[in-house]
Amino acid sequence: MANDHPRIIIERATEAHVDGLTVLYSTPSVAAQTLQMPYQSRELWRQRLIQRADNERLVSLVALHQGTVIGSCSLEQMARVRRAHCASIGMGVSPEWQRQGIGSRLLAAVLEVADNWMNVHRVDLTVYADNLPAIGLYQKFGFESEGRLRDYAVRGGQFIDVLSMARLRRPA
Numbered sequence: 220m221a222n223d224h225p226r227i228i229i230e231r232a233t234e235a236h237v238d239g240l241t242v243l244y245s246t247p248s249v250a251a252q253t254l255q256m257p258y259q260s261r262e263l264w265r266q267r268l269i270q271r272a273d274n275e276r277l278v279s280l281v282a283l284h285q286g287t288v289i290g291s292c293s294l295e296q297m298a299r300v301r302r303a304h305c306a307s308i309g310m311g312v313s314p315e316w317q318r319q320g321i322g323s324r325l326l327a328a329v330l331e332v333a334d335n336w337m338n339v340h341r342v343d344l345t346v347y348a349d350n351l352p353a354i355g356l357y358q359k360f361g362f363e364s365e366g367r368l369r370d371y372a373v374r375g376g377q378f379i380d381v382l383s384m385a386r387l388r389r390p391a
Contacts, residue, residue, distance in 0.1 A: 226284060226285065227282055227283065227284055227289070227321065227324065228282070228283045228284075229280055229281070229282055229283075229324055229325060229328050230280065230281060230283065231278070231279065231280060231281075232268060232279040232280060232281045232291060232293075233268065234265060234268050234269065236268070236281050236288055236291075237261055237264045237265045237268060238261060239281065239283075239287060239288025240264045240268075240281070240288055240291060241259065241260070241261045241264045242288070243288050243289075243290070243291060243311055243313055244259060244264075244311060245257060245258060245259065246313065246314060248314050249311045249312070249313065249314065251374055251375065252311070252347060252350055252353065253309065253311050254309075254372060255311075274295075276295060276296035276297075276298060276306075276337075277293065277294070277295045277296070278293065278294045278295075278329055278332050278333075278337075279291065279292075279293040280292050280293070280325055280328055280329060282312070282316075282321050282324060282325055284316070288313075289312065289313045289315075289316040289321060290310070290311065290312035290313060290316060290321045290322065290325055291310060291311055291325070292308065292309070292310035292322075292325035292326060292328070292329050293308065293309050293310070293329070294306050294307070294308050294329040294330075294332065294333055294339075294342065295307055296333075296337055296339060304338070304339060304340040304341060305339065305340070305341040305342070305343065306333055306337070306339045306341070306342050306343075307342070307343055307344060308326070308329060308342055308343070308344045309344070310322065310325055310326065312325075317352065318352060322353075322356050323356065323359070323360075326356065326357075326360055327360070330342065330360060330386075333388075334388055339388070340387060340388050341385055341386070341387050341388075342362075342385065342386045342388075343365075343383065343384065343385040343386075344357065344362070344383075344384055344385075345368065345371065345381040345382065345383055345384070346381060346382050346384060347372075347374070347379055347380070347381055347382075348367060348379070348380040348381055348382050349379070354382065354384075357384050357386075360386060361386045362384040362385060362386040363384060363385065363386070364382045364383070364384050365382075365383045365384060365385050366382070366383045367380050367381070367382055367383075368380060368381050368382075368383055
């Protein structure tokens with residue numbers, strides 16, 4: 220397992236990445252581990268990127284290998300004043316690139332922005348309770364389970380539990 224690919228580029232998601240994001244989240248195994256619906260249109264992804272382009276509280280990154288989107292990670296700071304110290308994360312990595320450090324690079328990049336540019340104290344996420352590799356990744360970055368949400372989403376015709384996880388930034 221290689222943890223650092225010198226030819227992997229992490230950059231902000233733009234309209235140029237619409238096709239790659241559409242393919243990534245249309246991959247059945249990726250869609251199954253997120254809350255995305257399968258077979259979403261290119262236009263839906265384009266609209267999402269356009270609507271979010273001027274949102275300073277949203278950081279959407281993609282991982283590229285030879286120009287192809289192989290992963291993405293977004294961090295969105297809460298808009299409500301009393302929750303401005305909080306943000307949520309969502310991510311996906313192409314199956315052939317999982318367990319090769321792509322998720323780690325994406326997560327490290329958004330957390331660096333959260334910590335050093337947005338002054339975010341709490342970052343939270345939900346992850347399917349049976350997605351052990353993702354749970355391990357999040358734990359590696361200091362996320363802790365705060366609870367289990369039962370029958371949270373439908374996947375494969377079954378109700379699936381998720382873990383609510385969060386990372387609190389500790390003062391230096």
